Amino acid sequence: MSPQLFAYLLEGLLTTLQLTVGAAVLGLVFSFAAGIATCSPNIVVRGVGRCYIELFRGISALVLLFWFVFALPYAGWQLEPMWAGILALALNIGAYGAEVVRGGIVAVPVAQIEAAVALNFTRSQRMRLVVLPQAIARMLPPFGNLLIELLKGTSVAYIVLIPDLTFAGQIVRNATGDSASVFTALLILYAVLAVIFTTIVRLVERRVAKSLGRQPTPGFFARIKGVKA
Structure with a gap:
């Protein structure tokens, strides 16, 4: 592979990272907004959150991307393809993440909330100081899974x-005619990115567990070693 083609592949890798990180950050915003909304005592707020979740879980990210790029301009709005990609992926993954947020919130023991009520905490204080810190620790593992799904979803x-990386791989394959090597390289690159993201999430999990005074969950090999001992 020539240096020029290799550089093009690296540019595709950077674009994939931009898509993944951008959609992940925006998706987190959608996840927490909709997830907290579904736990609201206000029926209208709950309804808005539930409508968002059901709507964007049911829409294909690819179709949504097509709509932003090819249909939205007819309404007078023109998005750059990169921003359209980030928005489409974020709306889609945010709907799944909202259910993770809701599940993490409802999993917090009721006794913790009752204790906060007894201390005269306001609703926002209970959510910010008591519920969310504990809920986030439960959210991180499924959020890690969603991040990997998002990474793979950027290939559309x-x-x-x-x-992106897949687009660059297609260009390199057309230029070299070597499908096996190019697509094997893509497999390896996506796998390496997934391992990196998984490692980052696990480090964050350990940090959050320590901040809550919990013992971080040991890894598989550490557990096996403990059993043998």
Whole structure:
């Protein structure tokens, strides 16, 4: 592979990272907004949160991406393909993340909330100081899974000519004619990215567990060693 083609592949890798990180950050905003909304005592707020979840869980991210790129301009709005990709992926993954947020919140023991009520905490204080810190510790493992799904989902972006890793791989394959090597390299690169993201999430899990005064869950090999001992 020539240096020029290799550089093009690296540019695609950077674009994939931009798509993943951008959609993950925006998706987190949607997740927490909708997830907290579904736990609201206000029926209208709950309804809005539930409508968002059901709507965007049921829409294909690829179809949503097509709509932003090809249909939205007819309404007078033109999004750059990169921003359309980030928004489509964030709306889709945010709907799944909202259920993770809701599940983490309802899993907090009722006794903790009752104790906060006894201390005369306001509703926002209970959510911010008592519920969310404990809920986030429960959310992190499924959020890690969603992050990997998001990474893999960015590969649909090449269809609207976003020069991501898959798009770059197609260009390199067309230039070299070597499908086996190029797509094997893509497999390896996506796998390496997934391992990196998984490691980051696990480090955050350990940090959050320590901040709550909990013992971090040991890894598989550490547990096996403990059993043998």
